[in-house]
Amino acid sequence: MRSIAEIFVTPRARRIWALIRKESVQVLRDPSSVAIGIVLPTILILLFGYGLSLDVTSVPVAVVLENPTPRATELAAGFRMSPYFDATVVTAMPRAQELMVQRKVDAIIRIRPDFARRLNGGDTEIQVLTHAIDANHARIVETYAQGAVAAWAARQRGEGKPVAGAGPVTVQNRLWFNEAFDSRYFLVPGLVVLVMTLIGSMLTALVVAREWERGTLEALFITPVAPDEILLGKTIPYFVLGLIGLAICLLSAKFLFHVPFRGSLWVLTGASMLYLLVALGIGLLISSALKSQFVAIMVTMLVTFLPAMMLSGFLFDLRSMPLAVQGITYVLPARYFVALLQTVFLAGNVWSVILPNAAALAGMAVVLLILTRGVTRKKLA
C-alpha cells in the first residue's frame, strides 16, 4: 500500500502529485476521455489526410477540337494527359454542349478551327466554359484550365516554337509555399489546432464539470487542498495529453502525408504549448462557471471547436470573409495559432509572423489563467 506520492516531501507536492495521478488513471480508464483525446484526433487525421481533400482531380471536361492541326492536337493532348482532367475530345461544339447539359462534363475547352493560324499571328483565344452551379468548383476548374494551357505554352517554348501574344496562353501562375497546390499541406497543420482544442478545451471542460456533477469536488474542497493545486492537478495531465496529440499530428504529417516542415520544431512546440494553455484556460473557465457536463460541452463546442474550424483560417481564408466576421476572428485564439502553424510548417521561421501571433497567444493564456484562478474557490455558491 505504499504510494509513490509518499516520496514527495512537502504535503503540497504530494497533493498535486496525487491529483495528477488520479486524473491520469481516470483518463486511461474512462472510454470517453480516450475517445476525445486519442481516437477522435486519429480519425480526424485520417479523414482530413485521406478522405477530405479540397483538391479537385479528374474533372470531366470536353475538349472541342474543331480543326485537328498538329499544334491544336498537342494542346488537347495536354488536357488529356493532365491528372487534373478527365478529358473527352469531341470535334464539334453541339456535342460538347450536350455533354455539359447532361452534366457529364464540368467544362468545355474550345480550341477554335483557326487556332493554329491565329497563334502564329499572336492573337490566340481559347474558350473555357465552366459549369458554374458550384462557383468554387468552377473557379478551380478555370484555374486548372489556365494552368494546363500555360504548361502547354511552356512546352512549346521549350521546343523553340513561338507562342506570342497575351491572353490565357501567357498566364503566369505561380504557387508559393504550396507548390504542389496540395490542400493536405495546410489541412494537416490545421488539424493540430482542432486536436489541441479538443483536448485542451472540450475534454478539460467535460472532466471538471463531471466532478461538479458527481459531487467529488465538494469532497475535495473539504481537504487541505488549495485551489491552485486543484487547477494544476487538472492542467498538467491534459497538457501532457495535448502534447501527445501534437506528436501524433506531427508524426503523421511528416511520415504519412509528407507535409514539408520548414520551420523549427522548437518554435512549433512552443507555439502549441501556448495555445494549449489558452485552450485549457477556456475549458477550465467554462466548466467552473457552468458545472454541468452537457452545457459545458455545448458551450465549448460553440466558443472553441467550431470557431477553430470555421473562423481560424484553417478551412476558409479569413481575408475573403465579411469585415464584421473578420473582426470576430481577432478574439479567437485559434486564428493566431493557425497563422503560426501554417507559417512554421510551410514557410519556415518567419519571425515577423511568429512573434506577434505568439505574443497574442501568450497574452490570452495569461489573462485566462488569471481569470480561472480567480473563479476557482473552495466554495459551492
Added chain:
Amino acid sequence: MTPPPPILACQAVVKTFRRETGEIVRALDGVNVEVGHGTLAALVGPDGAGKTTLLRLAAGLMTADSGDVAVLGMDIRRDAASVQARIGYMPQRFGLYDDLSVQENLDLYADMHGVTGPPRRQRYERLLHMTALGPFTRRLAGKLSGGMKQKLGLACTLIRQPELLLLDEPTVGVDPLSRRELWEIITDLVHGQGVSVVVSTTYLDEAPRAGMAIVMHQGKVLACGPPDEVCHIATGRVFRVRPASGQAARGLQARLLDAPGIVDAVPEAGLVRIVTVDTTPPTLAELEPPTSTRETFRDGFMVLMQSTQTQADEGLDQGFHQPATAPTAFSLQPTASPVVSVRGLVRRFGDFTAVDHVDFQVRRGEVFGLLGPNGAGKTTTFRMLCGLLPASGGELTVAGVDLHKTRASARQRIGYVAQKYSLYGQLSVVENLGFFASAYGLRGSRRRGRIEWAIREFGLADFARLTSEKLPGGYKQRLAMAAALLHEPEILFLDEPTSGADPLARRDFWRRITALAEGGVTVIVTTHFMEEAEYCDRIAIIDAGKIWAQDTPANLRQRARRDDQPEPTMEEAFLEIVEAARRGNP
C-alpha cells in the same frame, strides 16, 4: 469554569439562492441550532427543507447571507481552513471517483489529508476492517453496491479522525441492511471514539437512533432537541382503529384523513394509526372505539409539519376528489382470476441475473407492492411487465396477454409511471397532457374531456400554463400520474413514485391510489419506503432478483415477531426476511 463551546452553533442564519427563473428561495430562514460535543444529531426533514445547505455552511463550502455559524468554537467565515482541517464531510453521493478502485480512492484522500507512513497503514487497516471492504480494495468504486459505496465514502471521510463529522443523506438509496450497518458504524464513532456527528436524513425512523433531532422544514427549524421531545408532542394523541370487517385499512385511513380533529392517519398492520389534535379519542360511528398506542417520532413530526402546512392542506383539499368514475363495489375474492400473472420470470443481462425466477399473481382491484432495495430487480420486472423489455425466460401475462409479444394496442389497457416521471420539462402542464392524450390515441371530445378531468382531478388548474420542470415536486408526481391515467387504464404500474417526496406528498399520493383501487383499477407499485408497504393489499419482498416472501403486510410483520420484538415494524420484518434469505443463499 466555562463550559466548552458547542461543536456547531448557528445563530439566525439566512441563506438565499436565486433560481434560474429569477425567484429568490430562502433555503435557510433564520436558523438557530446548537450541537454539543460528542453528540449524534440527526437533521430530519423533507426534500428542500434546507438540510444540505446547513451542512454545507457548517463545512465552510458556502457562506451565509447573514447570521453566525461557529464550528468547534471558530467562526467558519474567518477560519474555514482550520475548521476544515478538523472536520469530516461526506456529500450526497459520497464524493467517490467511480473510475478509481477502492484503494485508489483511499490513497487519494489520504494524500489530500497528508496522512502518510505507518499511521496511514494503520488507518487503512482499521477502516477496511470497520467497513468490511478489505476483500474489495481492487474493485472500482463505480462497481460497488450502494451500501458499499456509502461505506467507502465514509472511510474516505474518516481517513483522518475528525472531531466533527458531517454526513449528507448517507442512507438515501441504500438498502435497509446497509442502512443499519452504517448506523452501527456511526454510533460506534460517537460512543466509542468521541466524534460528534451531524447526519441528515429523510427517513423519519432513523431519527430516534440519534441523541438529538433537528427537524427542518422550508428553511426553518421546527424542533431541536432529544428525539423523545418530538415523540412527546404526540403523547396521548395516537390511537389505533380497526376497520369494519371486509374494509381495507387504507380505505378507512383515506376517510379518516378528512375527518375533523385528525392530524394524520396511516395504515398499520391491518389497522389504522391516527394522530389527533387533542388527547380525546375520536368517536367513530360503526367502529370499535380506538385503542391508545405509543407515540413514535413520525407522529410527533407529522404534528409539527401540520402546524406549518395549513396552506398546503388547502391545496390538497382543492386538489383531491373521489374519482369521477363511480367506484364499483369490489369484494376481493380469492377465486377471482389474476389480471397480472408472472411465472418463473427470468431476465439476464450478460452473466448477471437481474430477475431470477419470479412468481406472483395480482387480482383485479388489488394494490400489489414490490418492496426491495435499489438494484433488487424491481424496475427490470416492471419493464418486462409493460412490454418494454423481453424476458429471458418464464411466462408473463398482463390483462391476458404478453405485452412484449402482442401489438401495441394491448398497451392501451395499462398505465405506466416511470421513475423520475417521464414528463417533458419544457412543455406546460396542458401541453404535456395533450401530448400524452394524443400518444394514447384520444381524440375529439373524449380527449378534451379527459384532459379537463385530469386537471380537475389532480388539482392542476393553478399550474396549467407552467412548464412541468417548474412544478413543485409533489405536483410533478400528480401530473405524471394524470398523464398515465388519461386513457383510463385497467392496470397502473408505478415505479418508485414516492422517491424523494416528503411525507405529506406521499400521504397524498397513497390517498389517490386508494381511490383508484376502489374504482377497480389494479395497481402495482414499487417502493423502498418500508412503511408504505402498509398501504398495499399484498407485498412481495424482492432482493437480488428473487422474491423471498409474498403476503399481506400484517402477516409479514408477524413473521418477525419475537419476544424482544413483540410488535415488529415493516422494516424489521423486511430485514428479518432478507437476512434469512441471504444466510441461506450466500
